[in-house]
Amino acid sequence: MRSRNLYVTRSDRALTLFLDGFLWFWTLVVAYPLVYVLSASLSSPQAVIGGKVWLLPVEPTLRAYQAVFRNKMILAGFANSTLYMVLGTAISLALTVFAAFPLSRRELAGRKALNALFLFTMIFSGGMIPTYLVVKDLGLRNTVWAVVLPSAFSVWNMIITRTYFQTNIPDELYEAAQLDGCSDFRFLRRVVLPLSGPILAVIGLYYAVGLWNGYFNALLYIDSQRLYPLQLVLRDILVLSNMDMSMMQDFSEMLRKQGLASLLKYAVIVVASLPVMLAYPFVQRFFVKGVMVGAMKG
Amino acid sequence: MTKRILALVLALAAAASGAFAQKAEWLSKQPMPVSKEKVAFKIFVPQRPEIEDITRNWFTSWYEAKTNVHVDWQLAPNETSALRQKLNLVIAAGDLPDAFLMANIDANLETRYGVDEGLFLPLNELIDKHMPNLKAYLAKNPGVRGMMTAIDGKIYGLPNVNECYHCGLSQKMWINKAWLDKLGLKAPTTTEEFYQVLKAFKEKDPNGNGKRDEIALMGCTDSWQSYVDSFLMCSFVLDTGMQYSFGNTEVRMYYDAKTGKVMSIYDRPEYKEGLKYLRRLYAEGLIYSGSFTQKQDQFKQIIAAEPGVVGAFPNGASVVVLDPVAQSALYRQYVALAPLKGPAGLRQSPYYYDGVAGINRLVISKSCKDPVALVKWADAMYSHEIQQYRAWGELGKSWRWAAAGEKGLDGKDAIWANLVPYSADPQSLNWQQLGIEFQSAENRFGQATKQGVDLYSAEGLETMLMKATKELYEPYAGKSQLIVPKALRFSTAEADEIQTLLVELNRYAVDRKMAYVMGGADIDKEWASYVKKLNDLGLQKFLAIQQKAYDRQFGKK
Amino acid sequence: MSSIEAPPRGRSALGAAARLARRHWQLYLILLLPLAYVALFNYLPMYGAQLAFKRFSASKGIAGSPWVGLRYFKLFFASPSSLRIILNTLSISLYSIAVNFLFPIILAVALNESRRRAFRKAAQMITYAPYFISTVVMVGLILQVLDPRLGIVPRLVAALGGGETNLMGSPKAFQSIYVWSGLWQGIGYSAIIYLAALAGVSPELQEAAIIDGCSRGQRIRHVDIPAIMPTIVIMLILSFGFVMSVGFEKVYLMQNDMNLSSSEIISTYVYKVGLVNADFGFATAIGLFNSLVNLALLVCANAAARRAGQGGLW
Missing domain, CATH: 1.10.3720.10 (MetI-like)
Incomplete structure (x- = not known):
């Protein structure tokens, strides 16, 4: 009984790790371009055209x-x-x-x-x-x-x-x-x-x-x-x-x-x-x- | 007596302010209003993003009051494929408006809907009887009537006049003058010299940052004449480039003036030599690999990097990819480069003589009840006067007639002067590019301009392009190899025959071209089978149809 | 169990059906509105399918246009690249189904299993967001990310010692770019349907499973997956009904001189050929061909599902 529990926990942990990893991976992969879009919308067009924006807004403007x-x-x-x-x-x-x-x-x-x-x-x-x-x-x-x-x-x-x-x-x-x-x-x-x-x-x-x-x-x-x-x-x-x-x-x-x-x-x-x-x-x-x-x- | 003096004084004052400096020939010859009773027309038109609301525009109401013509606008999308879809559907469903304005009705649609189905109204007589302005223009430009005429000898559409001098020789290359100077090089004049220059750009760190990050030559796929190969290919055989391209469905052809034959470049031995030259450049890393895939957006970002990394690039104008104000320093580095002399001594630039008049800007449908009033309404737009009101807006507010002594772009007496600064917002003052344009060379060059302007400032742009075109490109305007005009007319049977050939031929030729340039295949080994495959795909049949159409329309009768 | 038995054969079957119909007349009444809708907007226009065999004339209308027999089918199949175009379409479509079918399910399960509420909500929103990027802008983003100089992906490759790579110029990479960018854009959106189904699984059932000593993996396998299985099967079968109908816009925008050998598909080809002549006949004929293939695949998928004991569409 005890060993089985241990086994279960270990496989559980692996599964949890996989699912959480999957979630984090997709969230980040998706989030980056979205952040880019958001930052680009808040940057000056010149900075965007010049390729200066990569994560945060450059020359922020509304x-x-x-x-x-x-x-x-x-x-x-x-x-x-x-x-x-x-x-x-x-x-x-x-x-x-x-x-x-x-x-x-x-x-x-x-x-x-x-x-x-x-x-x-x-x-x-x-x-x-x-x-x-x-x-x-x-x-x-x-x-x-x-x-x-x-x-x-x-x-x-x-x-x-x-x-x-x-x-x-x-x-x-x-x-x-x-x-x-x-x-x-x-x-x-x-x-x-x-x-x-x-x-x-x-x-x-x-x-x-x-x-x-x-x-x-x-x-x-x-x-x-x-x-x-x-x-x-x-x-x-x-x-x-x-x-x-x-x-x-x-x-x-x-x-x-x-x-x-x-x-x-x-x-x-x-x-x-x-x-x-x-x-x-x-x-x-x-x-x-x-x-x-x-x-x-x- | 006092009245007369008063009038004289007023006239003098007005002349001094320039407000009455217009000449009779600038004014419309079309009597107004065009109809005693108010008439209304339903006109199909693409929605233009620069115009806030066509129904509430200053020119719309001004022109309606002047002509007594009311227009019910049937809006279509502006984007090419969507516009085409709606146009076809409206016609297919028999839901015809009175006229189509700017509906992109090309020669094929004209043949199909006009010649075959009789859905468009022939305008030959109406032009002669009721369109004095257009008639005057056609008398001055005899070639245009031929471009307007459909395969059955009738005219179904009115032209759009846009005499853009530098656009006629738009296949330009821009080279980094700062780098040339730094390396002590002269502007290259032959393909071999060009190769040496690119090599120096690549290897000698002209931007001086100690890194080998220079791109010797770069192009992109969706800008104006920006394909990386066409300018260079013209030193071997005439490559008309991206000018007319609808995606990648255009077989590259030229008309050989000596033999009177329409030729494809794809099976020419000169083309083979050109590809080998391109292969050499590519193999040595002188052409940026993204050139064949990237779009203008990426191009702009790369060229904007600091310090500059691009040595040379093809484009109709450098301003398309560089901002003369915000990127002034970089913009000034690039100067136009004259066509290069090829190994066989060929040095040429394609001359797009047919770009002057766009066809079928306004097409009247057979269901129009009062075509006379409608053509009169259109005719006035073929005058400097209405062109000014249409494209700019109210006299005295948006533009004025030029004052005595003001000079235009070409240094001759100016016609008009602009009064409003540009803004990116949609507006309600005028129609801009909507409607029928009458951008004659006279009108373009007639804009009052500061003389002795800095060529590489924003104001000097048009002057710079004019000078570059005149000095560097016009001397080499293609003489023995000519372009095949865009407005070539085919019968429906012919169009049916070439429609699949066109796509198949082009896809194969482009695919092989890339393989030869990128090194995926050996051109010397494959050439014979490549040419054979082209013929198997119907190249000769395709050319025969083109030849027939060309001779019918432009050949000696 | 059920209130009706399997209907007996022959006349009495009809009689039973009639009796049933009489008792449940309200069901038909409810169905009337959707039926009227499809009659009007779907069946009434069906006569247009005859254009596949006609040369359309705008002045004569659909009925009056002259017959051309199988001209358009011959035109298409006689063209030297029709086979490759069909294969391109099929492979891009099946590839897409495989990827876009599997990953949203994993995402839904992962979201469902995630214990941190705030993160879970955020992740759900974020993965759903790209769906609202229009195709034009989406292709712009793809070009940006894959650009040999500017893009993150080639820069990573270069950092790993791979040299300059131009993925957009590789015919081999084209389909993968298309499919995986499609997944990037649609994964969150497609996962919603499974999330809704998973929400229907009762906590009691989960608890019972825990008490029984089920591991997390076992719970997912024996509780969650069965709960969403009907939805999974239906989604999979349905997607086979659209195999030939790969959208035009994104592929067209992603095409360039270097990838044409693998990026030409039926819809872009029809656009290029039909654009020249406003040829409705050609487009209709190819559309009809697509529909027939789709129908065959749908029937096969449905039969396979039934054989696997997973029910089906009908």
Whole structure:
């Protein structure tokens, strides 16, 4: 008994060492470039271009942040993106749960066919032109809906949610509820949703992040600057490599653009990722709430 | 009488302040407003980051009041591939606006949507009848009409005029004059001398820090004419370089004036010699290994290191990678180097004569209800007057007409003077590069400039580039080997045929080039099989199509 | 156990299904909204797939465009490099799946096992952050880190006596750079789903395991891993449904003259060929080919999972 304990401790220690080492390694590997980005955003553009920044800010200045907050396009984009994120996440979550719950129930006759129906859309698509025509014919072009609707539903997320429902909501619970005369509506609202905090938080986060980082729908369907999301604004500022140099009007023009890009480059990364970063701790809170179900299963 | 005197005094005062020094030829010949009733057009346009909001811009409202034309802007992204995506989709879905402005409609799209599908409006008659300013410009520049004309003989797009003199000879090399002086060397004139100079740079510690950290020659992949090989290759065979490059999908070609043939450089024996020269430089560590992979961002950081570590670099202008104000000392070290004479006596610089006019800046779709008003609206922009208002803003506030005695960049009488300092923030005063530009050479050189300016200051930039181009590059502007113009028109069938050839040929040629230069393969041993493989991949077929298109458009009829 | 038995064969099966459907009509009602959504936004546009066999004409529309048969497929497969392009795509994709599948799980377990709350929270936030760096900036960072003069990695190599190395110029290194930078960017984000699943494991279960004398490793193996196994399997199967669809932007931005032999993949090739002519037919045809391969791989992965007794997607 004693020797076994000793053995266990030793292997435990090795494992702990490995896992902690892994954690420290990744945290540091990831942290360094992030610190660099942060420092670069707080340094003078000259110092960054000159390669003088490697860890801490050089010639510290808030100029970049001032420029970001003076830029009305960025601010408007920020507001628009927030709206798209909130609205879009709500719609997407609803669609996902409404699909995942029935498909997780074995009582749903024709479940296989219905599942296949959804899966098929994950693999095959009609392409951009007909999708564009659908959006146009629905009268969604150049509206908020054109940004949030065309990719509101992800089969991938639905399947993850469905799997969670299948494994974490015990069949016994469903059967008991059925015997009590509980309707499917009621069961979804009163049992499934309260027990699915973690998965809803994760899927919601995935949708929110997708909407926040996304620009493609806006690129295709939005025609006025008023509705531009942040990422589209940033792309136009940051993508300089496609500048056609042979068409250069004059150098002051080019220098101005390069200056703007190098000044804003790092500050906008910080500003643009802040809201989604701050959302994360709130999401984490939901991770502990699913505990009860596991206990029941065990 | 008193009235007359008063008028005279006022006029004199005005002339003294320069406000009324404009000449009739600078003004637009287009009668305003272009329409009695207010007309509105929907125009597709990329969103420009330097303009805060196109709908609330000074020039937008000023021009609307002047022309009586209202524009509903359909914004597209500015970045090339995204712009192309949206353009294609809008057209594919039959969702046509009245016009496309700056939509990057190249010769291929013009053929497809204009010639084949009839979605664009032919403008030949409209130009002759309703566009006096553009007509005057075309009369003065007879070559431009040929560039504008589609494969069916019609004109579907209006040009963008940007007569940038030094851009016509943009394949420049910049060499560290301070290092040359320190080592007692003269500017090299031949490829052999250049090799010796680079060797000295590498070995003799010209930056004097006691370390062998010098990079003799460095380039990058995404800047202007910054590929490390093209300038040097021109001493062997004409390499047009990065000028037109869309990523790496451009087969390097030239037009041989003696034989009238379109040639690819890839299978020329002269190209082989050029590659061997590059191999020699690389093998001796004279070319920085990152040159073929790094981007402008990294380039700037390396060149900015103290003390300076870079001996020579190719670029359209040194200012692209060095800041004349913040890095003044370093910026002054680099001077332009004339093309080098190759072993066979070839000394040349590609002359990009087609860069003057960009094609299809404004394209009108067939669904436009009132094309006459729209072309009139566009025509006024082909005048110095509207160019000034468009690119700079309000007269007297952002710019003024030049006063008597003020001189331009070329030392001749100036046309106008700038009144606003630059700022990096997006602004609402003018359209800058948006719309149709009319940057004629006259207008560019006509900007009032301090004479006798320090060439290596920020103010002296344009003068320096002009001088360098005139003295060092123009004498060697390619005469026997010419560029193949960008605006070469292909029929749809031809375009279909070359589309895969282009990608395949280029990928293979570039891959081998790198192997020969880096030493991954022996060029002497492989050459015959390399040329054979190029032909197997369809090089001759590709060239035949290019030749046909060239002869059709520019050949003697 | 379950309220329904395995359905009998024949007519009575239909009858049983109908009875079941009647009793659970609410499930169908709930499903109606997502069904309407996919009908409208996914199935309605499917007619566009015919463009794979047509030469698209903007003035005639999709239906009116002339048929060209298998022209685009022939064009693609006749090109001398199509095989290499497909192989490049497959290898970069499978490599990516292997790495991006395994490491987020380890990270999630490590985070879950970490006892120091503050560090754990910080580590979670930090590893999640890079996901918000846009591709353009990300590629800029990669070039920076790998630059022969400026970069940390080549400087470390040089310090270890390796001489000047240009990793971006090595066709062999390209796929590794792509994959591991992808892991760097996505590890924290991908770990979230496993963290959520691990959060569902009850402390009682853990305690019971401890009382039973389980070591930490045994607990991870017998409690934690089984708890997240369904998620792991689903994620793995799903990723096989996207093998051919390697994103275009990052690869394209990372391409240069020196690595083209291994960095040309289907999406960049389609971009280069299609860009010249705005050729929707070509893009649609290759897209269709990709989908078919993806479907085959997905079916195989699913079958393999079932055979291993791990359930599946359907």
